[in-house]
Amino acid sequence: MDLGQIDYDRLLFYQQARMEAEAAYAKNPLDAENLTTWGKALLDLSQFQIPSESLKLVKDAASKMEEALQIDPRKHDTLWCLGNAHTSHAFSLNDHDAAKAYFGKATQCFQQALEEDPGNEIYMKSLEFSFKGPELHMEIQRQMANQPDASRRSSTSNTKVSKKKKKSDLKYDILGWVILAIGIVTWVGMAKSHIPPPPR
Structure with missing residues (x-):
């Protein structure tokens, strides 16, 4: 199976999870677990979208998590997922001060999740990463700013559009890797929580 098919299958899986959670919400809007599942699905779906749609899904995911926390x-897994949504939001921003504010929110969420579930390795790693987030964001912005200025080589508008597209592509490639890392950590955490008991 090629990577395109795997991505397509994942997209269908997340879309199905979103639709099921939305239907369950209509029946019971006070189910925090379902709201968390809905938020996770939206966050996962965000990695398959164009930048503007991706950010909208990240914001929607955060909204579902906040509703679940009300x-x-x-609910520690919801706090952790909300931290991931804030992290994704931070990396989507060009403004470093605004990004720092979202990294701060993520840090608070990861800290609260860890307080509710002490010793959880995934929450500890997420908390460590959130402290490094502003520095990583600044480095990404610096790298994007230092890319060769294509407009100096040619004054055509096509070259300028190409430069902007390359900067945007780099930013969203990095954001995609961050979201993928979050997804892998989530998958490992879920796999660990569903380990069958040892045989007697």
Whole structure:
């Protein structure tokens, strides 16, 4: 199976999860677990979208997580997912100060998740990453700013459009890797939580 097919299958899986959560919400809007599932699906779907749509899905995911936390403020996996949404939002921004604010929100969420589930390695790693987030964001912005200025080589508008596209592509490639890393950490955490008991 080629990578395109795998991505397509993942997209269908996340889309199905979103639709099921949306239907379940219509029946019971006070189900914090379902709201968390809905938010996770939206966050996962965001990695398959163009930048403007991706950010909209990240914001929607954060909204679902916040709604779930109004129902159950101590739900650690929801806090962790909300931290991931804030991290994704931060990396989508060009303004470093605005990004720092979202990294700060992510740090708070990861810290609260860890307080609710002490010793959780995934939450600890996420918390460590959130401290490094502003520095990584600044480095990404610096790298994008230092890319060769294509407009100096040619004054055509096509070259300028190409330069902007390359900067945008780099930014969203990096954002994609961040989201992929979050997805892998989520998958490992879910796999660990579903390990069958040892045989007797």
